[in-house]
Amino acid sequence: MRVLHIVNDAETGGAQTLIEQLMLARPEGDDAHLLILMGQGALSPRLEAAATSTAYVGMTRRDVVPLRAMRALRRLVAEHGIQVVHSHLQQSDLVNEVTPHGARRVATLHNSLHLAQKPVTRVTWWLAAQASARLDAVVACSNSALGFAAESHYRFGTEHIRVVHNGTRISPVPAPEPSGPPVFVHLGRCVEQKDHPTLFRAFARVLAEHPDARLFCAGHLVDPGNEALTIELETLGIGQAVTLLGSVSDVHALIRTAHAVVFASNHEALPMAGLEALSEGVPVITTDTGDAKLLAVDPQAVVPVRDPEALGRAMNRFVDLPAAERGEWRRRSWELGRTEFDSRGTARRYRELYEELTDGS
Structure with missing residues (x-):
């Protein structure tokens, strides 16, 4: 399976951490490529280490029309034979939705409420919701994130959105309580x-x-x-x-x-x-x-x-x-x-979704 993840930035965040966990838990022989719309961030070393390849677009949060990202996405899909493009967060979803790249489209919702405050962000979120019918599958990280889709008037039918909790690698044993002050x-x-x-x-x-x-x-x-x-x-x-x-x-x-x-x-x-x-x-x-x-x-x-x-x-x-x-x-x-919340279970459910969309190819 050849998957390309898209995310807005490489700063510390839930979407970025989920992507890292999915890439680390992928089956042997699978490829997991990464496209980051902005530049390098605090999590870049970790994400780059987990990915098969990583590319940066260099966009800013003010960019609404993501032409550079669309060109980069088309190039990466063709170059790596990508089967599934999996986007995270609304700006990345919009890129995934409007780019004619030929791969299957998956998006994960990480939000529980529409909190876009800046005009550019509000426009981006509205466009992503309107274009969501172009997606092949949408996943919500929780029931409240599923509710967000309904509140945002997603064109992708909320009855078809599946809930998959995020996961992370579990330490072999609990960490000991630190000594000293609270x-x-x-x-x-x-x-x-x-x-x-x-x-x-x-x-x-x-x-x-x-x-x-x-x-x-x-x-x-x-x-x-x-x-x-x-x-x-x-x-x-x-x-x-x-x-x-x-x-x-x-x-x-x-x-x-x-x-x-x-x-x-x-x-x-x-x-x-x-x-x-x-x-x-x-x-x-x-x-x-x-x-x-x-x-x-x-x-x-x-x-x-x-x-x-x-x-x-x-x-x-x-x-x-x-x-x-x-x-x-x-x-x-x-x-x-x-x-x-073990990441192996989360990765398995996403892998099953990818197989379902690509007929197991």
């Missing part, structure tokens, strides 16, 4: 739906009870140069306890330093970073949005959105658990990842 990790780009303000206000409540606690935040534009985030931290007086790391390439190494991974999102589908946390046995504390609650092993780890008091209370409750009980949370988190 450490929380947050993984997410600097976009409104990740709700860093709620996260910071919740963590301020943690510091009030546990002054030695620390929060590490990673993601595209989540770095010390982000003035909005640094002002928020200074206003709350918690800057000394929060580290903004920006994009990181080794997410698993960062996760293993955490006592828990926390999500403050006000809109989410099924965060890939949460699956990566489970794969290491690191518990997830999350807001109740989309299907994020599937990642929590205890109901008290799920709180309402935009409620910093409730989120801070859940984080404090976790820190105050006896060590043995936190250890049980880690075991159950790892077991949840192993049984529900």
Whole structure:
């Protein structure tokens, strides 16, 4: 099987991580090529290592008419004899939909709500929805992502969209709980739906009870140069306890330093970073949005959105658990990842879809 994946950029994100996992778990003899619409990013080394070949277009987020991407896609399909073009995220979907490349077209929906804020992005998303009837198959990463298709008026019939949960490689055993003060990790780009303000206000409540606690935040534009985030931290007086790391390439190494991974999102589908946390046995504390609650092993780890008091209370409750009980949370988190979100199962279901579309050729 010769598959070409298309994604917007090579920064840390759920779509990029899914692509990496699918490429790593592909059967021996299969080819998995990669087309990235923009330039190199934090995940480029990992993606390039997993792919049979990688090409960059050099587009920007302001580009609506993707002529350069269309030319690159046609060239790669012809050059490598691609059978399936699998796109991820709306800009990539649009390229897949409108390019006459001759291969089967698959798209995966990673969103749970239409949150396009910039005019160019809104146009791109609308066009992708209107042209979705040209796709041969659409996959939603969760039930909430399936709902997104209906809300966005996808021309591809929602009754034909199948749900396949994302997956990740599961560590052989849960990572041991770190020693020392409580450490929380947050993984997410600097976009409104990740709700860093709620996260910071919740963590301020943690510091009030546990002054030695620390929060590490990673993601595209989540770095010390982000003035909005640094002002928020200074206003709350918690800057000394929060580290903004920006994009990181080794997410698993960062996760293993955490006592828990926390999500403050006000809109989410099924965060890939949460699956990566489970794969290491690191518990997830999350807001109740989309299907994020599937990642929590205890109901008290799920709180309402935009409620910093409730989120801070859940984080404090976790820190105050006896060590043995936190250890049980880690075991159950790892077991949840192993049984529900193993990348081998995800890759197998996608491979079956590719075979179905190409008659097994």
